[in-house]
Amino acid sequence: MKLSLVWLLVALLLSGLSARLLFSARKKARSEQLMSGLNRTERLRLKPKSVLHTMLLRAGVQVSAAGLSMALLLYMLVVMLAYLLQGSLTALLTAGGLLVIIRVMIAVRQRRRMAKIVKQLPAFIDHIIRSLKSGRTLPEGMDQAIAASANPLKSVFERSQRFVHRGASIEDAMDDLAGLYQIREFQLLALAVRINQKYGGNAVEVLSQLVSMIHEQDKASRQLKAMTGETRVSALVLGLLPVSLAAYVFISSPDFFLELWHDPSGKILLLFAFLFQLVGSVTLWRMLRSV
Template sequence: MNMPLVMLLVALLLLALSVLLVFSARKKARSEKMMGALASEKASSLQSRGALHIALLRAGIQLTSSRLMAAVLLYVLLVILLYWTLGALIALAGAGLLLFAVKVFIEVRQRRRVAKMVKQLPAFIDHIIRSLKSGRTLMEGMDQAVDSAANPLKSAFERSQRFMHRGASMEDAMDDLAGLYQIKEFQLLALAVRVNQKYGGNAVEVLSQLVSMIHERDKAARQLKAMTGETRVSALVLGLLPVSLAAYVFISSPDFFLELWHDPSGKKLLLFAFLFQVVGSLTLWRMLRSV
């Protein structure tokens, strides 16, 4: 089987996969509309959703069926273009790098969005506390806080509002929010709401303690970031040094790289060096995320 036929089969397979994703997304949308009819059910079954759908929700990316189809077709066309111009090996590497770039983009957008929501959360809870002190219920206070909040926190809680308006309980809607974003602050807020709705108690005191805890966690995170600044700079230097040296050699002596590229063994050497650079940069990035 020749390579063009293989690439054509891969393209057709990806096209079929995109069609399946479109029908799956439409089916999930219809089931979501019917989900709130029963008040005893949870607001959203995250377990039934795919990993990609959850990641897009966390990142705040609205991907319609037409956009998904266009993205898949563009991906297939780029891979075919790489194959026709640079060969099968480069096309295979490019296909993997494109998927990796999309994954990194979604993760970075997700982390930035969640970090911004955590910064907005104390003011959001303070608004609820003021509403409770003025005699309103917890749900009324949350509705007013959502109306006055800014994105991305506003859009996250508006999703919970829609679930409650469809008949879901407040604690189930907050559990769904905490389960979606998987951050400690939302989990504690969901726990406070569940305890208040089931057993009563002073919600103002619990929410005030939650605000204090969020401020303390933010202060500790900033101190840790300052203490690990030298480590971050060292990792950045280690990641950029090989790329900088390669760029300098290419600018000062381009014939050296061209001879390697036109030689079969040299081409493999360059590709392996590029692969190791990507793996090393990814490892450093993962290590920095854990600090």
Template sequence: MIPALMLFTFSFLMFAFSLTLVYRALTDPTTSRVLGRLGEGQPQLSTKLQGVVWLDRAFLQAGLGRPSERLGLWLALWAVVIVLAGLLGGWVFLLALVVLPPVLLKLFVSWRYHRRVRRMVEQLPVLLDHCVRSLKSGRTLADAVLTAIEASSDPLKSSISRVSRNVQLGVSLPEAVSDFAELYERDEFRMFALGLKVNHRYGGNASELLENLIVLIRERDQGARKLKAMTGETRMTALVLGLLPVFVVGFFMVTNPDYMLKMWQDGSGQRMLLTALTMQIVGSVALWRMVRSV
């Protein structure tokens, strides 16, 4: 058992080291220039972000910084913990530490992203209202948007400040807002970017456009709140169904811990518990997806 764990640890560390080398090669300026020359004239296909770039994007959306700067260190620590768990607790703990940390990290980043973006959408009408007042006082659209960004509050200010940085670097305001909208993937931000593009290309009354956008965003928010209130019973039922098995196991552990321990020490009982755990995870994910769809 121990030689196999040592071999697994060594291979895992080599894999992490190879990922670090690939990331450094892809981010090297010389490599980027060579890849750019090789890609000239080739059709540009829209591919999904993968690997370290996807991880950086997910953490940036959640406001957690860039994990790729210390990715090798975190992978090495994770491998050491996995080996210690396998040596001290057996294959069950080893499997748990291989599967649970990525799943829990994904859930935390997703929860942090959705909470942050929801707060940003709630702050967006205030920013647009500030833009409208600035436009009516005689400012240009670009000045009004940049001034509203400076006057906004976190988390919207820290996120949309990338628009100000891109404009200072020479990017047009509609393109900078489009980049921000594509990063956070929300329809409200995309509508804001589309309105700026239309006004930049065809002209028109910018203050009236932003006022209509404020009304649209608030109506969407009101509709979402009504839907959430109408589906409250369904979501509560799913929550009870998901937590009931956990409460039952906790009740047995408190009132009669020997029952669960003896079941775990038996081979068939251990398989039953692992099967129940797998079914609980699959059922919780299914209930979560069903609740997200309503």
């Protein structure tokens, strides 16, 4: 009975995946037809993205509709397998644990990518300053800086560059970039670009001050990281100590864990211990992130 139910759910999921792919193909075809009929000089409206799409863009993860549907299908299969093997409580914990793990992985990738982008930004702005001093306009200087940059900064600004080439103003493209990534340096750069395009003025001086501020902020961040090294080590020890103790007990007395697992009350106790360890690790990680 359970096997037939699993096959029925798999069939329904595959049917939903097929419908999703068909809908995405038709939507993409209609979008391409619409874009081909648009005038190049028409102002491009930047539409807000969903929360998931925003997270993936910030993390630099490119997932198609088909890939997202396959990931959802795999997630449902893992949860159903946990339900068939261990019951509803295990399936619920598995579903929540997988979501937490995916969220943490995306957040870690996003933070590392943003840190690398901020580290590349001074060289990018310096290239714009040199272009402005040589007589180029600000849009031309940004195009030259984008071409000379490396990823991930290049891929970030190429998105704004595509918006400009499709008809959007450089101010709107930079505002969209600053709103998407929520990086203070991007917001200041977008403000400098908007002021220069709207009121004129000396953009070289503003950009030079922005580069100096980024260098000072990086220096302060390094000093703070050195001062909080003891706190980070303490949090690492607190996070690894329960896991290490459980591994030692399991290696030295495996029957103890097996008896707990085969006992209904012991199984619930172990599952809640795993859940509390997961929640505690995430809490410690978020506390360290705020330091």
